[in-house]
Amino acid sequence: MPVGVTLISxxxxxxxxxxxxxxxxxxxxxxxCKKPIYIRYSNALSSGNDVHAQDAFQVQRVRPVLKTGNVKSKNVKRDIEEALDCYSVEAWNGFASLCRRTIQSICDDHDVKGKAKVEKQVQTFTDNYDLDDEMKELLKEITLTGHDGAHPHLPAVSKERAEKLFAFMQEIVRQVYDLPSMLGASKKLRVDAVKEKAETKNQPVAA
Structure with a gap:
């Protein structure tokens, strides 16, 4: 999700x-991301010990955060990071293209190799993992938008489309990586709790 900034200098x-x-x-x-953002002011007036500035324009956009803590694949993480770099400099076509590439890397990470067109790869991925219709639509929209971004003869990706695309990518990462990780952790906690209860039950009672 988009984040704010803190004044440093x-x-x-x-x-x-x-x-x-x-x-x-x-x-x-x-x-x-804890990295510097430089903002210029085109109208600065010095008054006493102060500088009054207005008409700000941002040299670089704030880099959005897309958490990848549960993503183990280096390729998927790399593609996401490169996509976010594009987003931060308003390279909307590049962002869309790299989101499409990220989807391909996610498919590859789940043993669906890219030997055919990306649409076929995504279809195989959704079939193999029995994804619901909403997920299928999200993947289709990301793929289609990325296709637009990669080809000059197709509609250019606007800021508005890129913002929607970012939200779609967040949901894909959440469902493909975060939810399975949380479910696995929850199941392990229950197994540990059952084991602990059984061990406590079998302990001898003190005289």
Whole structure:
């Protein structure tokens, strides 16, 4: 999900006045990835010990967070990271193309190799893992949008489409990786609880 920023560094008013600057910048930290975000202000006025700036424009977008803690595949993680890099610089076509590539890597991670067209690969993946209709539609939409992003003769991917695509990718990662991991952990907790109860029951009673 999109995250905010924290102000780290502001212009020195003495230097702004000395050099007669009318444009300044400030450095913020992305609260998600902890990396710097540089924001420029095109109208800066020095007054006393302060610098008053307005008309801000962002040099780099805040990088969104898509948690991949339960993703073990290095290829899937790499593709997701590259997709997010594209998103952060508003490269919507590149973002869509890499989301499509991520889906292919997810299929490959589940032993559905990409020897045919991506649509066939995704169809085999959904059949093998008995995914519901909603998941099938999500995968289809991601694949189609990524196809648009990769081919100049097709509609370009807009910011609005990219934002929807990001939400779709979050849901795919949640259902394919996060839910199975949580279910596995829950089952293990119950097995451990049953085992602990049995061991307690078999302990001799103190005289």
């Amino acid at each position: 502001i212009p020195d008013h003495n230097r702004v006045r000395r050099h007669g600057l009318t444009e300044v910048g400030a450095v913020y930290m992305c609260n998600g």
